[in-house]
Amino acid sequence: MTVAERGDGVPLSLCVMSSTRLTPxxxxxxxxxxxxxxxxxxxxxxxxxxxxxxxxxxxxQQALRKKKADPFLPASLxxxxxxRYYTLRRVNAxxxxxxxxxxxxxxxxxxxxFALQARPGDICAISAPCGRGAQPAQRYLIAGDEAALPAIAxxxxxxxAEALGTILVEVASAEERVDFATPPGVTLRWLxxxxxxxxxxxxxEAMVREELASWPAxxxxxxxxxxxxxxxxxxxxxxxxxxxxxxxxxSYWRTGLSxxxxx
Numbered sequence: 001m002t003v004a005e006r007g008d009g010v011p012l013s014l015c016v017m018s019s020t021r022l023t024p025x026x027x028x029x030x031x032x033x034x035x036x037x038x039x040x041x042x043x044x045x046x047x048x049x050x051x052x053x054x055x056x057x058x059x060x061q062q063a064l065r066k067k068k069a070d071p072f073l074p075a076s077l078x079x080x081x082x083x084r085y086y087t088l089r090r091v092n093a094x095x096x097x098x099x100x101x102x103x104x105x106x107x108x109x110x111x112x113x114f115a116l117q118a119r120p121g122d123i124c125a126i127s128a129p130c131g132r133g134a135q136p137a138q139r140y141l142i143a144g145d146e147a148a149l150p151a152i153a154x155x156x157x158x159x160x161a162e163a164l165g166t167i168l169v170e171v172a173s174a175e176e177r178v179d180f181a182t183p184p185g186v187t188l189r190w191l192x193x194x195x196x197x198x199x200x201x202x203x204x205e206a207m208v209r210e211e212l213a214s215w216p217a218x219x220x221x222x223x224x225x226x227x228x229x230x231x232x233x234x235x236x237x238x239x240x241x242x243x244x245x246x247x248x249x250x251s252y253w254r255t256g257l258s259x260x261x262x263x
């Protein structure tokens with residue numbers, strides 16, 4: 001595996017500033033870094049996050065602290081580093097920080113394990129930004145589960161003030177709700193599984209079908225963005241066949257694999 005993934009060929013190192021528990025199963029890390037302006041572009045929401053492999057946390061952190069003056073992750077640590085995709089929830093290049101929200105689960109994969117162990121001063125790294133956000137439109141349908149919540153929240157907060165539409169977010173229970181701002185014309189609806197698994201829950205698919213039924217295709221004024229568990233995304237994707245190219249539906253994880261193993 002290589003850790004050379006940025007456009008200039010070198011990952012950008014970040015330093016942990018703080019850790020905040022948002023819900024019982026979601027934790028936010030604020031990470032400090034420089035040259036973050038390219039990451040503020042809402043057209044590319046994601047990065048490859050480089051963190052220590054399971055069982056290598058302290059060894060990697062000790063090696064990185066010795067190179068603290070170096071802003072980049074050294075290639076010599078490649079064998080000890082795991083790569084996972086995450087959404088940049090919020091970026092402030094002027095102040096030199098960004099936020100990443102982690103879904104916590106057991107057994108923990110490298111991503112959530114890093115989040116749980118991270119202390120101020122610890123180091124990770126990111127690639128150049130990648131992945132697609134919502135395209136400009138008059139109306140939006142945005143939907144997903146808790147793994148997609150950071151991306152959905154960033155999209156929702158970045159929509160123009162005159163935008164219209166609906167955002168659907170399915171989470172395990174009301175305790176896992178993380179509110180965010182949306183334009184006045186965009187309705188945010190929370191769906192709770194209340195004991196059902198993500199793959200078996202009917203709510204997200206049913207609500208997406210209901211919303212699409214009210215917006216006959218093709219509709220060039222509408223953009224549809226969806227993300228979530230593999231089986232759910234596979235059921236939703238055929239519904240968007242008539243909405244191309246004004247749609248995107250991606251799988252972020254798969255049942256049976258931890259979310260940060262699957263992504």
